[in-house]
Amino acid sequence: MSEPAVELRDVTKVFTSTRGDLAEEVYAVQEMNLEIAQGEFFTLLGPSGCGKTTTLRLIAGFERPTKGEIFIHGQPMSKVPPNLRPVNTVFQNYALFPHLNVARNVGFGLEVRRVSRPERERRIHEALDMVQLAEMSNRRPSQLSGGQQQRIALARALVNQPAVLLLDEPLGALDLKLRKAMQIELKQLQAQVGITFIYVTHDQEEALTMSNRIAVMNKGRVLQVGDPVTLYEKPASHFVADFIGESNFFRGVVEAVSGQLVEVQVSGTRVRATAGALPPSSGQEALFAVRPEKVRLIISEESIDGALRGVIQEVIYIGTDTRYIVNVEAQSPVAVRVQNGCGIAPQEYRRGDVVQLSWLPEDAHLLAD
């Protein structure tokens, strides 16, 4: 394996804002360590204010780390200004130059780097072809739609063949349908050009759709790094389980531990879960999460071993699935998703039905609180 495209070592960024005599310190990024492989589609995912955009700006060089060091292809970047870094950025608001036409916007980086005119024109043409906007080369940015501006911003960055492309919520301003189409297009483009993409978004679905790996961030820290399947199937913390997809959380007391299998007392019933990275001990308080589609509903007044008893409070039919909200004693309402697949009649269960809720132990993950 070659050296990582980008490496962050103990990177901390503190913003100091002074208001009168009061100096307030805000930790935007705290002791961040990341290794991003060459050719990877890597996503920084988190709610607004989590430090994901600051991280991107640190890599681009618009901000300097307070502590720590950033390496791009093994080279330390602390003394390298943004104009000399082998990265290009697609800005959230696109930041296209309003006084230049599309071709000159795209060719801007080449012009600055004194690329010869014929070579420049060839590459501008190639880049515009790639984003399918060759016929727009004489337009001004203000004459383009949001989606077109977004593609031009992408072409303007990619034409320079950067080692790493940084994208700051580039699809945030587009409508849902266009965003979905662009997600697929971006993903294909990345595979085609083979450039490392570092992508910032707060949209977990977008992150899952496009990324090879995702770093989930909150309050300036990276909580978990992993591929989409791992993050969804094996979230390590309450925040990750809650932020990516939907989760039902249960609190209880650990009764028995045998290897990975943990038995937890929840609302007077003994249920099973998987320990994951946190081997608990008996008598300890535990929190675990189960995805709505991993919960099985069984109509039965009789209690079933390892199942929680509940009463259906709400039945919501949403076409492909039916959602049930089930009240369980001393727990938050539990969401259950049943797919309306072959042989299952929609709305099989009714409001007020007493049901038993069960799941496979490997679908219930003990979490760090």
Added chain:
Amino acid sequence: MEHPRRLFALIGPPSVYLTLFFLLPLGIMAVFSFRAGTIGEARNVFTLEHYRQFIANAAYHRLLWRSSLMAFGIASISTLLAYPLAYFLTFQAGERKLTLMTLIIIPTWTSYLLRVFAWKLILGTNGLLNTLLLSLGIIDQASPILLYSRTAVMVTLVYVWVPFVALPIFAALERIDRSLLEAAADLGCKPWEAFLRVTLPLSAPGVIAGFFFCLIPTLGEYVTPLLVGGGQGAMYGNLIQDQFVRALNWSMGSVMSLAMLLAVIVLLVIFSRMGSFSKLLEL
């Protein structure tokens, strides 16, 4: 139906005002330019004599040309001085922006005449500048040429105009999206390259507005040359004033005014052909 009426209610009063106090006097002036004399029977005689005189007299053209050059120079120097000022306020001043801005504007609250008179005290033979240069031993005797010269007119008018030229430039710089400068750096620009390729072209409308803001009134300036210019610093405006007030030759004064109006219009047309000025109007 309602919109045209509302629009008329809005533009009605200023239209009436401008017609009464701008277009009408302009028309009267045009009429006077064809009259043989200002008073008496001569008023009713139509003549092109004054136009002929104006066209024949090279001294008038020289003064109009020289005044245009002076106005151009004053506007250029004011713009060159105002740009760094506006740039500093926008990008460097930070929290002091408002304070510094107020400091620049405060002098303009005092009377224009007062500020011009102040320069008389600075530039006069026994003035501040001469005294200072004498006491520093840079000159042996007080120089009378500091005042009553073309330079004195230019120095004074540049002083008067810099804040007003700085304002539109400041507004244009403020409007530039900071992410455009980051994008320029991201695409390989050193700071000065980003300035030349992005900041300067995007602030051009403000620069042009400021430049014309200064150029056009300066072209017709006559108070400042009167106070600090003396014979050497006289401008075309003084010549017009002389025709109206001293020579009582309103017809000649009218012809000369119209000639200047034509000069301004020609200037504006040239600049609007250059494209940038029309873009300014769109903004």
